[in-house]
Amino acid sequence: MTVTGPKGFRAAGVAAGIKESGALDLALVVNDGPQHTAAGVFTRNAVKAAPVLWSQEVLRHQRLRAVVLNSGGANAATGPGGFQDTHATAEKVAEVLGTGAIDVAVCSTGLIGERLPMDAVLSGVVTAAGALDATREAGLAAATAVMTTDSVPKQSWKSHSDGWSIGGFAKGAGMLAPNLATMLVVLTTDAVIAPEALDAALRAAARVTFDRLDVDGGTSTNDTVLVLSSGASELSPRVDDFTELLTAVCLDLVYQLRADSEGATKDVDVIVRGAASEQDAINVGRTVAEDNLVKTALFGSDPNWGRIAMAVGRSQAEVDPNTLAIAINGVTLFASGTTAADRTKVDLGARAIEIAIDLGIGSSTATIYTTDLSHGYVEENSAYSS
Amino acid sequence: MTVTGPKGFRAAGVAAGIKESGALDLALVVNDGPQHTAAGVFTRNAVKAAPVLWSQEVLRHQRLRAVVLNSGGANAATGPGGFQDTHATAEKVAEVLGTGAIDVAVCSTGLIGERLPMDAVLSGVVTAAGALDATREAGLAAATAVMTTDSVPKQSWKSHSDGWSIGGFAKGAGMLAPNLATMLVVLTTDAVIAPEALDAALRAAARVTFDRLDVDGGTSTNDTVLVLSSGASELSPRVDDFTELLTAVCLDLVYQLRADSEGATKDVDVIVRGAASEQDAINVGRTVAEDNLVKTALFGSDPNWGRIAMAVGRSQAEVDPNTLAIAINGVTLFASGTTAADRTKVDLGARAIEIAIDLGIGSSTATIYTTDLSHGYVEENSAYSS
Numbered sequence: 116m117t118v119t120g121p122k123g124f125r126a127a128g129v130a131a132g133i134k135e136s137g138a139l140d141l142a143l144v145v146n147d148g149p150q151h152t153a154a155g156v157f158t159r160n161a162v163k164a165a166p167v168l169w170s171q172e173v174l175r176h177q178r179l180r181a182v183v184l185n186s187g188g189a190n191a192a193t194g195p196g197g198f199q200d201t202h203a204t205a206e207k208v209a210e211v212l213g214t215g216a217i218d219v220a221v222c223s224t225g226l227i228g229e230r231l232p233m234d235a236v237l238s239g240v241v242t243a244a245g246a247l248d249a250t251r252e253a254g255l256a257a258a259t260a261v262m263t264t265d266s267v268p269k270q271s272w273k274s275h276s277d278g279w280s281i282g283g284f285a286k287g288a289g290m291l292a293p294n295l296a297t298m299l300v301v302l303t304t305d306a307v308i309a310p311e312a313l314d315a316a317l318r319a320a321a322r323v324t325f326d327r328l329d330v331d332g333g334t335s336t337n338d339t340v341l342v343l344s345s346g347a348s349e350l351s352p353r354v355d356d357f358t359e360l361l362t363a364v365c366l367d368l369v370y371q372l373r374a375d376s377e378g379a380t381k382d383v384d385v386i387v388r389g390a391a392s393e394q395d396a397i398n399v400g401r402t403v404a405e406d407n408l409v410k411t412a413l414f415g416s417d418p419n420w421g422r423i424a425m426a427v428g429r430s431q432a433e434v435d436p437n438t439l440a441i442a443i444n445g446v447t448l449f450a451s452g453t454t455a456a457d458r459t460k461v462d463l464g465a466r467a468i469e470i471a472i473d474l475g476i477g478s479s480t481a482t483i484y485t486t487d488l489s490h491g492y493v494e495e496n497s498a499y500s501s
Numbered sequence: 502m503t504v505t506g507p508k509g510f511r512a513a514g515v516a517a518g519i520k521e522s523g524a525l526d527l528a529l530v531v532n533d534g535p536q537h538t539a540a541g542v543f544t545r546n547a548v549k550a551a552p553v554l555w556s557q558e559v560l561r562h563q564r565l566r567a568v569v570l571n572s573g574g575a576n577a578a579t580g581p582g583g584f585q586d587t588h589a590t591a592e593k594v595a596e597v598l599g600t601g602a603i604d605v606a607v608c609s610t611g612l613i614g615e616r617l618p619m620d621a622v623l624s625g626v627v628t629a630a631g632a633l634d635a636t637r638e639a640g641l642a643a644a645t646a647v648m649t650t651d652s653v654p655k656q657s658w659k660s661h662s663d664g665w666s667i668g669g670f671a672k673g674a675g676m677l678a679p680n681l682a683t684m685l686v687v688l689t690t691d692a693v694i695a696p697e698a699l700d701a702a703l704r705a706a707a708r709v710t711f712d713r714l715d716v717d718g719g720t721s722t723n724d725t726v727l728v729l730s731s732g733a734s735e736l737s738p739r740v741d742d743f744t745e746l747l748t749a750v751c752l753d754l755v756y757q758l759r760a761d762s763e764g765a766t767k768d769v770d771v772i773v774r775g776a777a778s779e780q781d782a783i784n785v786g787r788t789v790a791e792d793n794l795v796k797t798a799l800f801g802s803d804p805n806w807g808r809i810a811m812a813v814g815r816s817q818a819e820v821d822p823n824t825l826a827i828a829i830n831g832v833t834l835f836a837s838g839t840t841a842a843d844r845t846k847v848d849l850g851a852r853a854i855e856i857a858i859d860l861g862i863g864s865s866t867a868t869i870y871t872t873d874l875s876h877g878y879v880e881e882n883s884a885y886s887s
Contacts, residue, residue: 159815160815162825189807192840193839194838196839227807227810228807228835229840331792332791332792334814334815335811336807336814406717411878411883412882414879415883421575422613424613425548425720427547427548428546428548428720429545429546429718434547435547436547436549439548452578453579453580453583454579454615490876490879493875493879496793
């Protein structure tokens with residue numbers, strides 16, 4: 116199940132002709148209410164694509180009737196003309212659904228710097244509106260239509276025992292993909308929830324899931340995570356329960372994004388404990404996760420804790436080599452300023468790897484989700500646009 | 502010519518048996534005076550190797566008689582025992598030269614977390630002292646003995662028209678090498694120069710050369726740059742002239758380090774102009790230089806300015822997409838918020854690539870020296886210690 120799992124939603128994915136391949140490339144997700152509450156989080160990149168600027172603006176009134184998404188072009192760095200294209204797309208969706216453009220968010224993914232083929236986009240919107248359905252298949256088609264270099268669609272759906280549920284789909288992962296593959300996520304719920312609570316829940320969930328997925332340090336011009344609430348279950352969950360289930364759906368999508376990231380042969384959890392602050396824990400985790408020497412060692416199944424110690428030391432966090440401890444897959448290799456165990460005791464043959472770093476200074480913690488750096492990554496990312 | 506270019510210096514490089522291969526692995530550089538002024542800059546990594554802790558301490562009195570360097574082991578993360586090994590090495594050098602250990606700096610490079618074979622190190626010191634010579638060959642032997650995964654020794658020597666000169670050798674480049682290949686640099690001069698002026702000149706030169714060489718973002722536990730002044734020319738240059746020539750020698754070594762960095766197929770200058778501050782310019786340059794999507798595109802000879810725009814936008818600097826301009830090899834591809842020229846107009850076939858980024862905000866500038874990210878990098882760095 117996916118965005119069509121919760122009650123009150125229809126979806127569609129069609130081949131609009133934006134991609135020359137003829138693959139699915141335009142998705143529409145519609146909230147049939149009765150409630151139309153929505154929230155979003157967006158890329159912090161200073162160079163924002165036109166659809167991000169548009170969607171940020173319409174989300175100000177915390178309400179969405181629909182989201183239209185396209186692959187085959189990011190509509191980023193396209194100037195005022197690109198913004199007009201996004202506006203025209205939202206107007207078209209509004210027209211076919213009988214609503215206002217201010218109730219329509221737009222997401223795009225693909226190469227930066229190219230204008231979209233608007234004839235294909237606008238006729239695709241009409242086709243998609245005619246294909247809208249609440250079935251599992253319709254949700255899958257939408258999840259498939261946003262794929263760029265993704266090898267599989269990523270979907271999640273979790274229900275609460277009280278009877279409400281949260282679903283969603285995702286594509287990309289940060290900037291890991293050659294196609295400047297933005298991370299786009301659409302989440303849906305039939306829980307009854309106030310706009311402020313929905314916004315707070317999304318920010319809390321994204322902060323410990325999508326914000327901590329770091330494959331190559333990239334932050335796309337188009338990254339967007341949206342959540343839409345239909346209220347169709349007529350159930351009003353406690354905010355804590357809602358945030359918890361939303362976080363679980365987001366984490367499920369994060370695991371799928373990581374597993375499908377280009378060239379990855381290892382799924383790596385970098386767990387930082389004992390930090391002076393949560394920001395320190397995040398800094399250390401991200402520095403280790405982005406370090407190419409650590410990542411290539413993991414690709415080689417080499418438990419090279421010296422490279423991890425180097426990366427920890429160069430982070431901007433408060434670090435004391437004498438209180439630092441580094442364990443890989445449960446074996447502490449470095450502690451008290453020196454070697455704690457022989458590295459040959461660590462087996463990195465499996466795909467899942469856990470790097471546990473205890474700074475031994477405070478009590479803050481954070482987990483960053485990353486991958487190794489392989490020949491596949493270099494191959495796919497050096498052979499794209501030219 | 503190299504460290505033995507300036508008058509008043511002798512050097513040696515010997516095979517002490519630290520490396521199992523039997524290659525040269527221990528170098529000694531001796532300042533025969535009459536002046537023994539010295540300065541150093543060291544890694545900012547919080548996890549510092551024993552020889553860094555030692556050399557920082559002895560440099561407090563701004564004076565050095567000799568530098569002893571070994572490859573085959575970094576002596577990092579080796580605890581109090583490792584520090585004692587460094588101390589014993591300095592004492593041995595002091596003994597054979599008839600000076601105090603406080604006048605001897607120590608540098609090490611190799612794998613982190615392993616103790617050095619001290620019998621080999623100490624007997625190597627004796628052998629090296631016997632081989633000390635002021636010849637070009639002796640300087641080359643020293644430059645060769647510090648190599649780890651370097652394929653060639655890196656040396657430079659430049660003389661001022663007034664008759665004084667500066668020489669030096671270097672190995673590694675940041676953390677680019679699989680052997681945790683620290684950057685070690687020893688510079689020598691026969692100019693007469695006061696300790697404070699020497700220190701200031703070194704910091705000024707390093708700030709725009711070694712500090713701006715960024716192959717993979719790594720900062721070794723062992724990075725060390727030392728400069729020793731013998732005063733043997735009996736000439737006292739103006740501080741500006743000295744700083745200028747020292748910077749030229751450092752830049753020459755930076756180019757050699759970059760050209761020899763593992764797997765590199767492109768030499769890339771990232772030139773940032775129009776920044777609100779020099780720190781902003783450095784931030785933008787480093788973010789672009791460390792971005793794996795930019796680096797893999799360059800490996801593929803792909804002028805993918807969209808990835809550069811993404812990296813600029815995610816830097817912590819003040820960035821306005823509407824004033825930003827990006828040129829590759831002299832062709833402006835992005836300006837005024839949109840595409841300025843077709844990317845096919847850029848030829849990236851040659852090894853040298855210039856990325857020019859104008860932020861259009863202020864007047865500060867910085868250049869970062871980097872490389873592409875190739876299969877060779879992944880291969881060499883994934884196949885090392887295991």
